[in-house]
Structures are given as structure tokens and as C-alpha cells.
Amino acid sequence: MTPASDKTPRTLFGKIWDAHEILRHPSGQSLLYTDRDLIHEGSFHAFADLKRRNLRPRRPQQIFGIADHYVPTLGRSADDAASPAIARMIRTFDENMEWGGLRHFGIASREQGIVHVVAPEQGITLPGLTIVCSDSHTSTQGALGAIAFGIGQSENAHVLATQTLWQMRPRTMRVTVDGRLGQGITAKDVMLALIARIGAAGAGGHAIEYAGQVVRDMSIEARLTMCNLSIEAAARLGMVAPDETTFRYVAGRHYAPTDQEWDLAMAQWRALPTDDGATFDREVELDGGAIAPMVTWGTSPEDAVPITGRIPDPASFASADKRKAAAKSLEYMDLAPGTELDGLLIDRVFIGSCTNSRIEDLRAAAAILKDRKAAIPAIVVPGSTQVREQAEAEGLARIFREAGFEWRQSGCSMCAAMNGDVVGPGERCASTSNRNFVGRQGPGARTHLVSPAMAAAAAITGRLTDVRRL
Amino acid sequence: MKAFTRETSTVAYVPGVNCDTDQIIPGRFLKADRAEGYDKFLFHDIRRDAAGNLDPRFPLNRPDAQGARILLVEDNFGCGSSREGAVYALADAGIRALLAPSFGDIFFNNALKNGIVPVRLPAAVCEAVADHLAADPQATVTVDLEAAQVILPGDLGAHPITIDAFARDCLLQGLDEIEMTFTYMDRIAAFEAERMARNPWLGR
Numbered sequence: 001m002t003p004a005s006d007k008t009p010r011t012l013f014g015k016i017w018d019a020h021e022i023l024r025h026p027s028g029q030s031l032l033y034t035d036r037d038l039i040h041e042g043s044f045h046a047f048a049d050l051k052r053r054n055l056r057p058r059r060p061q062q063i064f065g066i067a068d069h070y071v072p073t074l075g076r077s078a079d080d081a082a083s084p085a086i087a088r089m090i091r092t093f094d095e096n097m098e099w100g101g102l103r104h105f106g107i108a109s110r111e112q113g114i115v116h117v118v119a120p121e122q123g124i125t126l127p128g129l130t131i132v133c134s135d136s137h138t139s140t141q142g143a144l145g146a147i148a149f150g151i152g153q154s155e156n157a158h159v160l161a162t163q164t165l166w167q168m169r170p171r172t173m174r175v176t177v178d179g180r181l182g183q184g185i186t187a188k189d190v191m192l193a194l195i196a197r198i199g200a201a202g203a204g205g206h207a208i209e210y211a212g213q214v215v216r217d218m219s220i221e222a223r224l225t226m227c228n229l230s231i232e233a234a235a236r237l238g239m240v241a242p243d244e245t246t247f248r249y250v251a252g253r254h255y256a257p258t259d260q261e262w263d264l265a266m267a268q269w270r271a272l273p274t275d276d277g278a279t280f281d282r283e284v285e286l287d288g289g290a291i292a293p294m295v296t297w298g299t300s301p302e303d304a305v306p307i308t309g310r311i312p313d314p315a316s317f318a319s320a321d322k323r324k325a326a327a328k329s330l331e332y333m334d335l336a337p338g339t340e341l342d343g344l345l346i347d348r349v350f351i352g353s354c355t356n357s358r359i360e361d362l363r364a365a366a367a368i369l370k371d372r373k374a375a376i377p378a379i380v381v382p383g384s385t386q387v388r389e390q391a392e393a394e395g396l397a398r399i400f401r402e403a404g405f406e407w408r409q410s411g412c413s414m415c416a417a418m419n420g421d422v423v424g425p426g427e428r429c430a431s432t433s434n435r436n437f438v439g440r441q442g443p444g445a446r447t448h449l450v451s452p453a454m455a456a457a458a459a460i461t462g463r464l465t466d467v468r469r470l
Numbered sequence: 471m472k473a474f475t476r477e478t479s480t481v482a483y484v485p486g487v488n489c490d491t492d493q494i495i496p497g498r499f500l501k502a503d504r505a506e507g508y509d510k511f512l513f514h515d516i517r518r519d520a521a522g523n524l525d526p527r528f529p530l531n532r533p534d535a536q537g538a539r540i541l542l543v544e545d546n547f548g549c550g551s552s553r554e555g556a557v558y559a560l561a562d563a564g565i566r567a568l569l570a571p572s573f574g575d576i577f578f579n580n581a582l583k584n585g586i587v588p589v590r591l592p593a594a595v596c597e598a599v600a601d602h603l604a605a606d607p608q609a610t611v612t613v614d615l616e617a618a619q620v621i622l623p624g625d626l627g628a629h630p631i632t633i634d635a636f637a638r639d640c641l642l643q644g645l646d647e648i649e650m651t652f653t654y655m656d657r658i659a660a661f662e663a664e665r666m667a668r669n670p671w672l673g674r
């Protein structure tokens with residue numbers, strides 16, 4: 001917690017935090033400089049707060065607005081929204097962006113998409129930055145070697161007004177995944193295995209750095225999936241040290257530096273990775289080779305087991321709280337202890353969300369679906385308009401359509417069901433999203449979290465299916 | 471922000487580990503204007519039965535829970551979505567303090583900004599409070615922010631409130647954080663100028 005001298009080995013997290021600390025209050029809170037603030041439709045409370053105070057956004061050029069939570073996926077105008085109230089959310093957002101003079105990727109823009117997909121894609125997310133957004137999955141963006149975390153609307157108003165934020169410095173945790181992932185095993189499976197192991201509260205108050213051979217071998221897209229799910233273990237944020245993979249990904253993106261500025265940036269970025277000998281408050285190790293395709297059975301992301309497993313007996317949990325929670329989950333999910341996950345009947349499939357809607361995710365699903373047909377209703381919602389266009393150019397859209405999937409416009413869609421794309425009451429959905437909470441995908445909806453390939457497999461058989469068999 | 475010094479109240483116990491903010495307020499209500507009042511959305515779906523009627527078994531629907539301004543909840547309360555609407559719903563329902571072994575980090579900060587004190591207590595202490603309430607539902611708890619302690623019923627004694635001094639000062643004085651930060655604007659501007667000089671592409 002003490003300011004480090006140049007000699008003290010520091011973590012990736014520590015270096016970025018220190019470089020953004022404007023001052024430290026005697027109480028221990030840091031006043032942090034925020035390089036970027038990302039805004040979505042839910043930010044209307046923060047705008048109302050600013051207007052009440054007669055304030056305007058202080059650094060409009062560092063604030064980016066992206067419409068995602070409420071946008072319809074069957075059309076590209078507010079008129080296509082599922083209800084007048086939802087249409088109003090989209091229009092209010094446009095008005096607020098204009099009022100604030102902010103960079104704005106509205107519903108019909110070619111840069112539109114889910115904020116955590118768009119920001120890396122556009123080079124808004126860069127190594128070494130502090131990035132906030134009034135959305136918990138902002139942790140996603142740490143995959144490029146940034147401090148990125150979710151905030152509330154009061155904090156958002158504070159950032160808009162001052163470009164700073166008061167924060168307590170989190171503790172640090174390193175999660176090392178060594179070995180090699182087996183065939184068909186993805187970043188999603190690694191994270192569900194981690195959350196099952198440490199629990200949904202397991203990383204509370206911590207900033208996670210992901211390290212180890214498995215992470216080094218991963219693409220940026222897979223790292224984004226890893227960092228995205230950090231919040232489901234209650235971590236403040238997740239991050240991966242920038243390396244050649246990162247630099248290759250960032251180069252040439254719209255808001256990334258170029259020419260001499262690129263060289264200047266690279267010199268800073270190369271100094272970011274955790275120094276040898278730096279210590280973490282906690283260390284967790286996972287054997288990548290031992291991870292199987294994972295699926296959730298309950299109503300918390302920690303309720304995850306390998307597809308080869310069975311639904312646990314609530315009585316098998318150590319604490320009374322967990323026994324009660326498991327019994328309640330199973331009642332909601334309408335499942336019996338001891339049931340095999342493989343073969344469980346599913347009603348519909350959702351491929352999308354900031355967890356798994358990037359081009360690689362769509363490629364992985366399409367590889368399974370090629371020349372096959374879905375047995376149940378299924379939709380694909382690309383993470384951004386650019387991902388959608390790329391998937392069309394690569395012929396993936398055709399594979400999805402021929403398999404009977406609906407090929408939608410990009411947005412959050414059925415991940416949070418705010419735009420009216422819902423899973424019906426009592427329906428069982430294999431979903432590539434991040435939360436299997438009670439009612440998350442619609443009142444009474446039952447969610448099983450899986451990877452894109454597993455979701456595709458479930459669509460074909462109409463059951464949860466070990467994708468390694470297909 | 472509404473100042474908080476001391477609050478004595480009966481306590482309602484809402485059990486359930488990992489109670490996420492989707493349970494505290496379902497996503498479909500987040501479109502509402504704050505002026506409308508968010509209290510009617512609090513625990514909306516989980517306090518109702520399948521037909522949409524208030525379920526008399528849900529803790530907050532019980533007669534003895536009426537008027538409670540303190541909630542006892544379980545581990546990782548407020549995890550999940552960052553929606554501040556969860557805190558608006560609690561605040562508009564008159565809740566001023568929460569007792570739990572742990573809270574979601576974003577939820578914790580949101581609560582503090584809205585004049586609600588989230589008190590972290592050891593799990594065993596929370597269990598003891600729950601047991602006490604089962605025997606005596608009208609027992610009261612005092613959250614004394616000035617003295618930085620919570621006074622539990624019966625022989626459960628006093629426990630320290632471990633929130634940092636900064637947040638505590640803001641709450642005690644009902645301080646407006648944005649106003650306070652503006653007093654540091656010279657230092658912010660100087661820091662910013664230096665950061666932009668080294669990373670000019672950030673501010674264009």
C-alpha cells in the first residue's frame with residue numbers, strides 16, 4: 001500500500017494504479033484519474049444528476065457513448081423497440097449524448113455494439129489505461145492490460161463532472177492457469193471452473209491478474225472472455241499483462257496511437273507487466289489440462305460442473321447457507337439431485353453477450369453447426385455491428401441461418417432481457433452469457449451457462465451435450 | 471446526500487447467499503424515473519408468488535418486518551449487475567443500513583453514495599443476530615456511525631463498523647462528493663496536463 005520506489009518489484013495492477021493516483025486522502029481513498037468513461041442507456045440517472053447541478057461533462061473527448069442494453073435486435077431504429085418505454089430509453093440516450101457533446105455510437109451506427117465488445121474493437125481500450133463504465137462487466141476490458149471496472153450512476157456522475165473517481169485500492173490476486181487446454185475447452189470453461197472452485201464471492205475486494213501458459217497462449221478474444229467473468233467471482237476487475245498478442249491486436253485500431261506516438265506508447269506498454277518478485281495478496285493455481293467443458297445447473301455462476309458430471313445433492317454442501325441456496329436453486333431450475341447434465345432437455349439457445357459474442361465465438365459455434373440443423377429455437381446476437389459484418393463476410397451468418405438460427409442485429413439482447421428479447425417462464429435456455437440468476441433472462445427463465453461450442457451442440461441435439469462427442 | 475449519524479431500528483432478515491442485484495430489482499424496472507420512487511420495485515419478483523400476489527412468507531411482507539430500517543442479509547449481498555437502482559429501491563423503501571458478512575464491491579460503493587451504511591460483520595455474528603431475531607422479532611439494532619460501531623441486541627454486544635474514514639466523513643456530514651472533489655481541481659488539472667503531454671492520443 002505504500003508508494004513503491006523504482007526498485008520495488010510491482011504488479012501490472014500496481015503500476016497502472018500508481019500512475020493514475022492524483023492524490024491519496026488521509027483516510028486511504030485514492031483520487032484516481034480515469035482515462036475513459038463509457039456510457040450506455042442506463043446512464044440517464046447520471047445525466048439527470050449533472051443537469052440538476054448545472055454541470056456538463058468535463059472531458060467529452062474521453063467519454064464514449066454506446067447504445068447496447070435496450071436496442072432491438074430485429075431492427076435498427078428506436079421505432080423497432082419492443083415497447084414505447086424501451087424506445088424512450090434509446091431516444092433519451094441519444095439526447096443526452098448530444099447534450100453532453102460526447103462521442104456517440106448510436107443504434108444505427110456502424111460502430112454500435114455491446115460496450116465491452118466495441119471498446120477494444122475500436123482501440124478505445126488500450127494497455128495501461130484506467131477505464132470505467134456503469135456496468136459490472138467492464139472488467140472485460142482488462143484483457144488488454146488496463147484497469148477497467150464497473151461503477152454505479154453516482155460514481156458515473158462524478159467521473160463525468162471531474163474525470164476522476166475516489167476508490168479504495170483493491171487487494172491483488174494472481175490466477176495462474178498452466179498446462180494446455182484440451183480439445184474443445186475454452187476460456188469460458190476455464191472461468192466457470194475457477195468460479196466453481198473459489199465461489200461467487202471468492203475474489204471479493206480483489207483485482208485479479210490472469211497468468212500462466214494457458215493465458216499466454218490465448219487470443220485477445222479469449223482473454224476478454226476470461227476478464228469478463230471476473231466479476232462473477234466478485235472480483236473488482238480482471239487483467240492480463242500486455243504482450244505481443246496484445247500489441248498485434250491493438251495496432252491499427254481507430255483510437256490507437258500511430259507513427260511516433262505508437263513508439264512512445266509501446267515504450268510505456270512494454271514496462272507494464274508484473275515484475276519478477278512482485279507479490280500478490282492471494283495466489284490461485286489451476287491445471288488447464290484438467291478442465292472439461294463446463295455447464296451451470298443452478299442460479300449462481302458458482303453452480304458449475306463438468307458436462308460429464310451430475311447435479312449435486314444440496315445435502316453435500318458444507319455450510320447450512322449453501323445447502324439452503326442449492327435446494328432453492330434446484331427448485332427454481334426444476335431439477336433433481338443426481339441427474340446427469342449430459343442429455344438434459346433444453347428449450348432454446350442464446351449465443352451472444354459481452355462474454356461470448358466476438359468473431360472467434362461465432363466461428364467456434366459455426367464450426368459445430370456446419371451442415372447440421374438446430375432441433376430447438378436458437379438465436380445468435382453478434383457482439384457488435386462490425387462482428388456481424390465480419391461474420392457475414394466469412395460465411396458464418398449463412399451457416400447459422402442454414403442451421404435454423406435467427407441471425408440478429410447486435411446488442412445485449414437475451415443476456416439481460418432488457419430490450420424485450422426474453423426467455424419465457426419455465427423455459428430452459430443454454431446461453432453463452434454470464435449470469436444464470438433467477439429471472440435474469442426473463443421472469444421464470446432457467447439459464448444454463450455454456451461456451452459457444454456447447455451452445456451450438458445443445459441446439460443440434462435439443463439437450464445439453466458434451467461437444468467433444470460431435 | 472442524506473446524512474447518517476445514528477439509526478436505531480428493528481431488523482428484517484432476508485436470507486439467501488449471493489443475493490444479486492437482479493433479485494433486489496429486476497432489470498425491466500430500471501427504465502423508471504427516480505422521481506417515481508423505486509420502493510415498489512424492491513425484491514419485486516422474489517417477494518411475489520407465481521400469480522403475482524405478495525407472498526406472505528417473504529420476510530419483508532410479514533407484519534413484524536414493517537417499519538424496519540435495517541436489513542440483515544447474507545454473504546455477497548448485492549453481487550452481479552452494477553445497477554444503482556438496487557440501492558435506490560432500498561433507500562426509497564426507507565432502508566438505512568445493511569448487515570452482512572460481505573457485499574458486492576460496486577453495490578457497497580453505491581450504497582455509501584446514497585446514505586445507506588453497509589456493515590460487514592463476521593458470519594458467526596450474523597448468524598447469532600438471525601437466531602436472536604427468530605426468538606425476538608422486535609429486537610433492535612443501533613448503527614452508530616459517529617462511534618463507528620453497531621450495537622446488537624441481547625448479549626451480542628457492540629462490533630466495530632469497518633468502513634474507511636473518507637466514506638464515513640462523507641456520510642456523517644452528508645457531504646456532496648462532487649463538490650468536495652472540485653476543491654482539488656488544481657491538482658486534477660495539473661495531473662491531467664502531464665498525463666496528456668505523455669499520452670497525447672488519449673485526449674483528442
Ligand code: SF4
Nearest residue numbers: 137353354412415416
Ligand atoms: S451483454 Fe449482458 S452482461 Fe454484457 S453488458 Fe450487456 S447486459 Fe451486461
